[in-house]
Amino acid sequence: MNYYILFYELTDNYLQERGQYRAEHLGLAKEAAQNGDLVLGGALDEPADQAVLVFRGQDDNVASTFAKNDPYVKNGLIKEWKVRKWNAVVGSKFEND
Template sequence: MNYYILNYKLADNYLQDRGQYRAEHLGMAKEAAEKGALVLGGALDEPADEAYLIFRSENDEVATNFAENDPYVKNGLIKEWKVRKWNAVVGSKIES
């Protein structure tokens, strides 16, 4: 298994407009976490300008599909996103 980081660059209106999409977004995130694909996720604070979601999967498709179907992305709350493989080497969830 590999780790992939989904990085979101948040739109200026993110905090003001996310409410109407938050339940669907969090539902997707909880479902991915229950399946073991999403390890951690959340936005940076002060300023709230980026968010990171860490996925564990065989390839980047899980993270990419999450972004492509995320209501935050679909409704313009995310101005840019990218997925990158993360070569994690230390921590409680790392398996060799």
Template sequence: MNYYILFYTLTENYLQERGQYRAEHLGLAKDAAEKGELVLGGALDNPADEAVLIFRGADESVAINFAKEDPYVKNGLIKEWKVRKWNAVVGSKFENE
């Protein structure tokens, strides 16, 4: 399995507008986490202009599919997004692998 980082660039009105889509977004994230696909995710702070979600899967499609279904993306709260493979080599996740 590989790790992939989904990078979001947030709109200026992200904090004001996300409320109406937040439950659906978090539901999608919780489903991905329960499947073992989403490892960690959240918005950066001060300023809240970007978000990072770390996925684990056979290929980048796990992160790409999440972004395409995310209500934040579908409703214009994300200016742009990209996925990059992350060659993680150390940390507690690797102790049992």
């Protein structure tokens, strides 16, 4: 398995507009976490201009599919998103398989 980081660049009005989509977004994230795809995720603070989500899967499709289905992306709260493979090598939850 590999790790992939999904980077979000948030719109300037993200904090004001996210409320109407938050339950659906968190539901999608919780489902991804429960099935083992999403390791962790959240928005950066001060300023709240980016978010980072770490996925685990065979390829980057796991993160790309999440982004394409995320109501934040679909409703224009994300200016840009990208996925990058992360070569994690150490950590308390790291499994090298």
